[in-house]
Amino acid sequence: MKLSVKVDYAGRVLSQLARTYGSDELAHIEDLANAEAMPANYLVQILSELRKGGLILSKRGKQSGYALARDPEEVTLYDIVRLIEGDVLELNGSGGWV
16 A cells, blocks of 8 residues: 555654653644655644644644644554545454455
8 A cells, every 4th residue: 555645744743743752842843844854834734634633732822832642652554544544444353454
């Protein structure tokens, strides 16, 4: 299966956020975009979807930024693909891919 650029970017930005998980540090869009060499305006859209899907938290204002909403070990590729692409994948009854 080939993953979309959007899923790739989402996975990469979540990896960046995983590095600061558990700290009080919040990541800024510009820093995330620079670290992963992605367009900031496209990243804003992806971060919005990740926030609405409950994978990340955001804070507005002077101390604004983004952080993971849960332990990085609990976030799966399936979670990311399902959130970004919708239910394009199915799991069989034993938890494996169909």
